[in-house]
Amino acid sequence: MTKCKRCRERAEVQLRSHNTAFCRPCFIMFFERQVERAISRNQMLTRDDRILVAVSGGKDSLALWHVLAAQGYQTTGFHLSLGIGDYSAQSRAATEAFASARGLPLIVEDLETAEEDITIPTVVGLTRRQPCAACGKIKRHSFDRAAYEHGFNVLATGHNLDDEAARLMGNVLRWQCTQLAKQSPVLRPTHPKFATKIRPLYLRSEYETAVYAFFQGIPYVVDECPNSTGATQLTYKELLNRLEVQMPGTKQAFVKDFHRLAQPAFSTTADTPPNDCTECGMPSYGSICSFCSLVREVRIKKERTRASA
Numbered sequence: 001m002t003k004c005k006r007c008r009e010r011a012e013v014q015l016r017s018h019n020t021a022f023c024r025p026c027f028i029m030f031f032e033r034q035v036e037r038a039i040s041r042n043q044m045l046t047r048d049d050r051i052l053v054a055v056s057g058g059k060d061s062l063a064l065w066h067v068l069a070a071q072g073y074q075t076t077g078f079h080l081s082l083g084i085g086d087y088s089a090q091s092r093a094a095t096e097a098f099a100s101a102r103g104l105p106l107i108v109e110d111l112e113t114a115e116e117d118i119t120i121p122t123v124v125g126l127t128r129r130q131p132c133a134a135c136g137k138i139k140r141h142s143f144d145r146a147a148y149e150h151g152f153n154v155l156a157t158g159h160n161l162d163d164e165a166a167r168l169m170g171n172v173l174r175w176q177c178t179q180l181a182k183q184s185p186v187l188r189p190t191h192p193k194f195a196t197k198i199r200p201l202y203l204r205s206e207y208e209t210a211v212y213a214f215f216q217g218i219p220y221v222v223d224e225c226p227n228s229t230g231a232t233q234l235t236y237k238e239l240l241n242r243l244e245v246q247m248p249g250t251k252q253a254f255v256k257d258f259h260r261l262a263q264p265a266f267s268t269t270a271d272t273p274p275n276d277c278t279e280c281g282m283p284s285y286g287s288i289c290s291f292c293s294l295v296r297e298v299r300i301k302k303e304r305t306r307a308s309a
């Protein structure tokens with residue numbers, strides 16, 4: 001029987017990357033302490049911060065919200081419903097159930113009932129863009145705008161170690177220096193309308209967050225988004241998982257050492273500060289932001305489709 005490294009009771013979780021094992025209560029304590037350590041080491045939060053937590057209904061974002069709320073931070077959830085059939089319906093239901101069970105405030109926006117129909121299937125159908133590229137753009141803009149309009153100074157997302165390692169691999173393989181400069185667990189605002197962006201789970205693996213959510217009895221959406229199959233990120237994740245099996249701790253070292261040793265060398269290549277978008281007023285690197293330019297493209301394509309019908 002494998003024993004818990006902390007209390008010597010029977011272990012329920014083995015973490016090969018940390019060469020350790022824990023019983024249920026000790027794992028919960030380990031996970032929460034590690035998150036708190038990431039927050040304090042990177043000076044992510046203070047008790048006065050008003051935090052908007054982007055919650056998809058998946059294990060990572062719900063686990064993050066659970067930890068932050070339990071540690072007494074001032075949190076509000078923000079859920080963007082993407083209009084992706086059953087997946088979006090289940091995601092919204094899981095998020096709403098989580099918030100109401102804990103009495104936590106939640107803001108929900110639905111792309112299906114928004115002024116402009118920009119659900120992911122509509123955008124992809126009309127513009128032929130990659131679903132995840134379009135989705136990422138819409139989510140980033142919606143999170144930024146929601147944080148600004150509702151007066152939150154911090155925006156927290158549930159990206160985990162596997163997400164960070166896959167993103168890092170993609171950026172390194174193509175030497176995306178501007179992206180590498182911005183790949184940080186905490187991004188300070190470069191514009192008055194931006195909130196500080198934080199990723200407190202950046203060193204917690206997908207496995208750890210799944211175990212934590214399960215141990216805490218958090219019902220989350222298990223099904224993956226139908227667009228995730230074939231996404232480049234998934235290819236990188238599979239590759240990194242193969243490395244991790246052979247060499248436990250690879251992902252942790254890859255991400256941790258990037259931030260410690262390599263990232264400072266890229267930070268000088270960061271973008272110049274953004275201006276205001278002439279359409280929506282949010283920060284933009286051109287005269288109109290990439291979200292408004294996407295909306296404009298969708299509008300034009302819709303008009304063309306209508307005219308040719």
Ligand code: SF4
Binds near residue numbers: 082132136225227228
């Ligand atoms: S898999 Fe792609 S389309 Fe689906 S929610 Fe994630 S980013 Fe959006």
Ligand SMILES: [Zn+2]
Binds near residue numbers: 007026
């Ligand atoms: Zn124990």
Ligand SMILES: [Zn+2]
Binds near residue numbers: 282289
């Ligand atoms: Zn705009």
